[in-house]
Amino acid sequence: MSNKWKKAVSALTLAAAAFSFAVAAPQEASAQVKGHLSKVQVIKKAPVYTNYKKGKKTHKYLKKGSVKKVKATATDTKKKVWIKVGTKKWIASKYTVVITTTAHRKAKSSSITKAANQAAKAANKAAQAASQAAQSASQAAQAAKQATAALTTNQVNQAASSQAPAGSSWQQSRVVSLAKAQVGKAYVWGATGPSSFDCSGLVQWVYKNAVGKTVSRTTYTQVYEGVNVTVSTSSLQPGDLLFWGNAAAPYHVAIYVGNGQYVSAADEQQGVILATLSSYYWPTVARRLL
Structure with missing residues (x-):
């Protein structure tokens, strides 16, 4: 598949998601x-x-x-x-x-409408780009299929891993250090720090305060941020996010800190803990944000 086709499809997907969020916003504002x-x-x-x-x-x-x-x-x-x-x-x-x-009660419907209109325009532009790219999609797909068939299993894994950014060592170090510093704090459902957290609240707070990176609030949205990473100790890097449950709608998230360990706001009984990966509780998805 050509880079042009990938970019067009990606743009269309992001625009559609933005449009859906903008249209759904009035329900949150009136909650x-x-x-x-x-x-x-x-x-x-x-x-x-x-x-x-x-x-x-x-x-x-x-x-x-x-x-x-x-x-x-x-x-x-x-x-x-x-x-x-x-x-x-x-x-x-x-x-x-x-x-x-919920959003702020004073959120104005005019701003919501504006966001929806902007998202619609973006969706139209993306659709046009996708239409143009579709002219060569068949040839690109066939070429990709032939190239993939020629790769060994090891080569495929290497190719997939190369797509994920190596990350910045100093950023990874700061995320890991701040995450570990929260171990022992309380788990409170819906909490976003700094004295207590739930699982996604911990991720959001650590990334914001460690490297100034804004991360969304829930596991349902965090699982779509960054790039996908193979869930194996050989592929994971410090700072990667680990998810458990359905790949499209996970119920738990944690921060990988290296050496097969992760920091997690587990539950009300355990609080924030440092745990070791286990085959009995293996993540289903990993994402790299750095």
């Missing part, structure tokens, strides 16, 4: 106050309680994968975070991951 959570996804079977304060456990459960709007959040006397998903329906936050956070 709750700034900083509150609007939606969560259940990552494992969650029992439903009537209240977070000595509430009774019902015979109902929320299925894994279900998405719920957040009506309210609360913390009990044991500092356990609870989410209200309906009338007399509360679940513990440890069974969920954040999908979206």
Whole structure:
């Protein structure tokens, strides 16, 4: 596949994603106050309680994968975070991951419309570029197929690895040092530091404060940042992001710090930990941001 075709398809994909975000923005702006959570996804079977304060456990459960709007959040006397998903329906936050956070209530619809229009223009330009590139796509695809068939398995792996940037050693060092410095801090669902974190909040905070790099808020968006890296200790570099779960919608993220180890905001019981990669808990995706 030619570089021209790749760039056109990539531009079209990014423009389409930007358009989707701009159109969806009014729903976030009309949700709750700034900083509150609007939606969560259940990552494992969650029992439903009537209240977070000595509430009774019902015979109902929320299925894994279900998405719920957040009506309210609360913390009990044991500092356990609870989410209200309906009338007399509360679940513990440890069974969920954040999908979206609300925008500021004062976000103006005019700015949203402007963003949508800009995204639409970008999508049109990308579509034109893709159309032009499509004229030679068939020949490029055939050439790529023949070239790939001639490569050995080792050569394919080397080619894939060469596409990922080597990264800057000083940036990697700062990310690793700051990530390790957070070990021992508390895990709080929805927290973004500096005294407590959830998994994606830790990644966002470390990158911002270590090297000034802005990273998105959730695992669902972080998994599309940077470039893909083969999930093996020989390919991973310090600072790479590790994801667990569905490749398109992972439920957990951590920062690889080298020597087969990673820093992770694990859960309410463990907090932020330094852990070692295990075949029983192997990441499904790795991304390189540096």
